[in-house]
Amino acid sequence: MDVERAAKAPDRSGRPAVMSDVGRLAGVSHQTVSRVINGSRHVRPDTRERVLAAMHELGYRPNSIARALVTGRSQTLGVVSFDTTLYGPASTLFGIERAAHEAGYFIIIASLKALDRASVSEAVDRLSLHGVDGILVIVSEQGSADALLATSSTVPMVAVEGGPDQGIPVVAVDQRHGASLATRHLLELGHRTVWHITGPANSLESRERVRGWESALRTAGAPVPVALTGDWSARSGYFLGRQLSRDPSVTAVFVANDQMALGLLRAMHERGRAVPGDVSVVGFDDIPEAPFFTPPLTTVRQDFGEVGSRSLRVLVRAIESHLSGATPPGGSLVAPELMVRASTAPVSHRSDATDS
Amino acid sequence: MDVERAAKAPDRSGRPAVMSDVGRLAGVSHQTVSRVINGSRHVRPDTRERVLAAMHELGYRPNSIARALVTGRSQTLGVVSFDTTLYGPASTLFGIERAAHEAGYFIIIASLKALDRASVSEAVDRLSLHGVDGILVIVSEQGSADALLATSSTVPMVAVEGGPDQGIPVVAVDQRHGASLATRHLLELGHRTVWHITGPANSLESRERVRGWESALRTAGAPVPVALTGDWSARSGYFLGRQLSRDPSVTAVFVANDQMALGLLRAMHERGRAVPGDVSVVGFDDIPEAPFFTPPLTTVRQDFGEVGSRSLRVLVRAIESHLSGATPPGGSLVAPELMVRASTAPVSHRSDATDS
DNA sequence: AGGCTTAACGTTAGCGCTAACATCACCTGC
């Protein structure tokens, strides 16, 4: 009988071993091999050993594509992101990947060329066509948030860092709270009010930060200056900083990210306005370089790693509830933290003089 | 006959349409649908139209996992990388993704927790088990380069940014040339010699930069000071910078990356040594913030995007030659570029005085 | 007219795996 079987066996010389090869060598069916691989309890220990030995001898490697075809799950998640070069998205992506690895998932990335509705839905489409089990979208702009709701995909999705107010779960840092933390810190140092350099107008994070800044000023009864609009780059921070540096009444600036704060620092330095002697500056993000700016930057730390891993957990739960028909999970907010360093100081009398 | 067929058709209500559903609606076999999808010439135009219409009506979406199973190609490539948060790897990853998208591939990432041999081969293993068609490894350390050679995987691989001298193709920036560019620039400004802050000892890039620096000094007949070893962080640049700032004979420093240069700038500033008045500084990488340092940093630009897209092209060719049995492609070097800004200046007489 | 090509399909047989059921030996309780 064994001879007969061996005669029947197709010639697979060269090609990698498959499950039935392992089974044949171990003297069991391919299904028992599958049971061993998937940890079924209904396999006798000695059979398991024989199968394991056969797998080892043949250098057998399970084919996850075949498995995905039959189970309908690829153990792969998609991440849609815009500029993965920026510190924020890059760290978030990193956090997601780490959490995904732990949860047994792979991460496939789709970065966007442009930030319009079309590219977002095109990316979501591409990913779901490729067979991902779920999608994380690192959203930072209103258009993409809208695009997410408009997408017809049935794949579970979670928005990260920003997103529509309803429809899909959102995991993000509490931007408004962070901005208010920064603004209150400056007010408490005695500054009459706080100027603000924002991110791009359509950035969701930027808008939230503006709101947090405004509400903190109003709560304190401080005047609300006109906000200056930047584009996250050090370059824009520099040019807006030059503008602000001309106005001696400006003694405190809350800048919507650390890169722009770096540009502002440089502009102030060029104009001979001391930081924090004449002007106090607070950034946002706490990039690794922030403590080494001149002077070391007071800023609001966002825990991107936490955002990444938390959003992954939410997505995995969304996938499970999608399969079981349970109610999908809600989103969550990560608390930011103020890092006080050397770019902020109590308002000086010199500045007070020009003011009163 | 049509009635019979309809009766035979399984109840797929709810489940997404598959190829045979489309075929049935269009009155053709599933194979003809496949032909339409894959652009076969042997389909009559009116048949093609009917199939397309049926696809549209049913909202048919091809299942790429089933296709991957039968073709043996997943159109997916793996990227192994260490710290995706750093500007270099992040930009390279970004460039790879863009090029992959254009070439019709997806990118799946595997970031490493640690930089030892085991994690590199574990990552390569994980990816090839998942069925990727090829792997790009962003290598930056000797151990990983060795690990690459030791891996038993039969999946085509390309090393990016560094790698073993032979065995697999390597695509990288010409670090040695970049370092020599930086060093020669400083020597040409009249500095007697150039000090050097390196990256971590086991970093391949760092080693190459040290070699370029050394050979430029020797060629010019300049003395070769002892190099100081950093770890890429602004923090380490700061502490090593404090050391250098105490020595008045130090008038020119080549720092192996921009972050450490930032730390050094800060240390010099604290000690009251003017840059570039007393000390000239050159960095490496040209991160987006470099022009906005105080002072704007002279540095060596690496075109990470080019490295990413070029390495992808090499990998795709490696995959094709793997399939056809042709000779695998070789690697290539990307030329760096010196960006002269305001952190370097001709040696001042004040510094000369202490020297002679 | 008979043979030959070719276009335009249909049919069949897998890819490598898991799910679902079938089988069989062995044990249990009364």
Add this chain to the structure above:
DNA sequence: GCAGGTGATGTTAGCGCTAACGTTAAGCCT
């Protein structure tokens, strides 16, 4: 001693797709 579990396996039938081959009708040559 026999119905009725239960544990360990084998068998069968797909998952949705493409490759390879089969079939038919039309066109062309000699």
